[in-house]
Amino acid sequence: MTKQSPQVGLAQLSLVGTAPPQLVRIAAEAGFDFIGARVRPVTKTERVYDLQPGSAMLAETLVAVKDTGVGIKDIEFLLLDGSDQRTAWREMMQAGEALGASSLTVAASLTDEDRLAEILGLMASDGAEHGIVPTLEVISYQAVNSLPQAAELARISGCRLVADTLHLSRVGTTDAQLREHAALIPMLQLCDGPAQAPVDREGLVHESRAERGVPGDGEFRLAEMVAALPEGMALSVEAPSDATLARIGEQAWANKLKAGADSVISEANALRAASRLEQTT
Numbered sequence: 001m002t003k004q005s006p007q008v009g010l011a012q013l014s015l016v017g018t019a020p021p022q023l024v025r026i027a028a029e030a031g032f033d034f035i036g037a038r039v040r041p042v043t044k045t046e047r048v049y050d051l052q053p054g055s056a057m058l059a060e061t062l063v064a065v066k067d068t069g070v071g072i073k074d075i076e077f078l079l080l081d082g083s084d085q086r087t088a089w090r091e092m093m094q095a096g097e098a099l100g101a102s103s104l105t106v107a108a109s110l111t112d113e114d115r116l117a118e119i120l121g122l123m124a125s126d127g128a129e130h131g132i133v134p135t136l137e138v139i140s141y142q143a144v145n146s147l148p149q150a151a152e153l154a155r156i157s158g159c160r161l162v163a164d165t166l167h168l169s170r171v172g173t174t175d176a177q178l179r180e181h182a183a184l185i186p187m188l189q190l191c192d193g194p195a196q197a198p199v200d201r202e203g204l205v206h207e208s209r210a211e212r213g214v215p216g217d218g219e220f221r222l223a224e225m226v227a228a229l230p231e232g233m234a235l236s237v238e239a240p241s242d243a244t245l246a247r248i249g250e251q252a253w254a255n256k257l258k259a260g261a262d263s264v265i266s267e268a269n270a271l272r273a274a275s276r277l278e279q280t281t
Contacts, residue, residue: 004232008261009034009073011189011238013209015250020049020072021060022250028068030254036074036105036236037061039095040088043209051095058098065100073234074135074162074187076105079142080119082112089123089134097130103186104132105162111143113153120157135186137162140170140197141204147173151181163229164189164238166212169220170197170204175228182229190226190261191239192218212239215260216267223267231272237261 010027012018012035018026020037027035039051051058065071075096078089092104104127110116123134136159138150147168150161161184168178178185192213198204215222215237226235237257245253 006232006265007033007073007234008258008265009036009187009234009236010254010257011036011236012038012076013238013240014257015245015254016240017047018250019047019057020051021057021064024061024064024068024070024072026251026254028070029251030258032070032237032254032258034071034073034234034236036076036238037072037099037101038077039075039092039099040078042077042079051099052091053094053098058095061099072099072101074103074105074236075099075101075132078104078106080106080108080110080116082110082115082119085119086122086126090126093127093130093132096132102131102133103135103160103162105135105137106159107137107139107142108144109142113149116144117153117156120153120159124158133186134159135162136160137164138167138171138173139164139208140167141201141208145171147171147177147181151184154184161185162187162189163225164191165215165220165222165225166191166193166208166238168225169193169195173225175221175224178225178228182233185229185233187234187236188226188229189236189238190215190222190264191237192216192220192222192260195219210240210242212241214239214256216263217260222264223271226264226268227271227275231269235261235265
């Protein structure tokens with residue numbers, strides 16, 4: 001049986017202060033296959049990257065893509081709160097199409113699931129015009145905070161899911177749930193951390209945005225989660241660490257993240273091989 005090697009990407013949040021053209025080149029140097037691009041800031045303190053059609057940064061980013069062969073698979077990020085955000089997501093989709101991306105990551109603070117499914121359905125319809133699929137992320141401290149809940153919304157609306165090993169770990173996602181909903185998941189985001197979760201929402205938010213660990217260096221069951229999903233599924237390392245980045249710099253951090261991801265992939269492949277052997281004996 002031929003082993004399928006996954007594409008491995010570098011998520012923008014890992015180097016959130018690095019503009020996409022530079023992120024592409026850093027990712028290439030570290031050996032990544034693609035990046036995710038932040039076309040809309042999440043917080044008021046983040047840098048704004050203008051990647052709309054016609055912008056200078058878009059042109060610079062596309063030059064970097066052509067020079068390195070590192071593509072752009074996903075764009076982010078929109079928190080669906082129930083307000084009229086259609087103009088915002090349509091602009092994001094235009095940027096995503098220009099970048100060659102195929103998905104737009106969203107999460108939800110909206111607790112009305114019927115309304116949320118309606119919004120996601122409209123996003124899926126709009127995205128079809130741009131080759132962009134909305135992907136709903138399970139986030140431990142937001143309204144959609146379990147994989148089964150997100151999967152039900154995806155099936156109703158036509159969107160897909162982003163699975164993030166931090167949030168999956170924090171909400172107690174099982175390998176069986178990953179296998180059950182694998183067809184809805186085009187990409188798994190990797191990071192690591194301690195088994196013990198922060199004690200409050202503030203701690204969860206800080207961990208998520210500013211202090212995650214290199215894949216394989218913590219206590220998450222990363223290899224098991226990767227092995228529970230189809231071989232060859234795209235993986236993206238989303239592991240911001242303000243403290244480590246300040247100490248060692250962008251390129252060294254990207255290099256460490258790629259080495260960690262490779263180690264997890266090797267471990268997951270060993271688990272798959274052991275499972276296949278078990279099934280044949």
